[in-house]
Amino acid sequence: MGRTYKRQLVSRTYGNFNEEQVNQALHDVLKNGLSLRKAAKKFKLSYGTLNNKYHGRKIKKIGGQSVFTFKEEVAIINSILKCADWGYPLSAMDLRIFVKRFLALNQQDRGRFSK
Template identity: 30%
Template sequence: MSQIRRRVAGAKPYRNYTADTLRAAMAALDTEMSLRESEVNCKVPRATLNRKKTNEKELNKVGRPKVFNDALKEEFVQSIITAAAWGYPLTGLDLSLLVKSYLDRLGLNETRFKGNLPGRDWLKGFLQRHKSTLSVRFSENITPKSRCYPRDIKKILSRIKNYLGGC
């Protein structure tokens, strides 16, 4: 069962107004109209008008905070790209295990993941958000021509050694 959330009919509406409507409501407040009248005429919530009128800071985003920040997600993307460049593309399970090992290493327990292992929905959303840099492909069949020879293995190991700084 998918966990894509859809808006429920009759649920509390959030931002059911446009920026132009908000500007019109704020202009109406400047012409000595009350908050209540401006709310009724422009269909913008009174609390929003009051907050904008008194220059209060914007509220936090509605909903649960993200699991990872944008910088960390970018590190995951770069790790996936690097592994693919080395000739070891990651599968969805590999990516989930990478995230799990990261969380376990930091000693974090993410309650949204069962056993700290992200599910299919998180993986699908992650790939959807990064579809400009990541793609899902079928693996190629291994034929006798594409076998690894010792010279190929030495080449791969020298690349890894250069990447790690000649350890």
């Protein structure tokens, strides 16, 4: 039987908030004149998270950021599945060349496949 994961006390709390708490904290800051630090402490939020939301900065997803957009990923996956239906399996190198060609046809440069 596997262990149940328990977060360590010293670990960082990535994304450990809900939008309702953040909205209430921002409401207190904007309407009641509460400072960001006091609002963060009152609602048990990270000051950095509250500050980013207050200034309208985009908070990225937790973990590694994807290189492609969702639509691009779906297009690449559909093309790979089409090759599989035709009976043409792609090796790792074929896949890399395929993705590089996909970016070239869409006139995009992502840096990973540059010369």
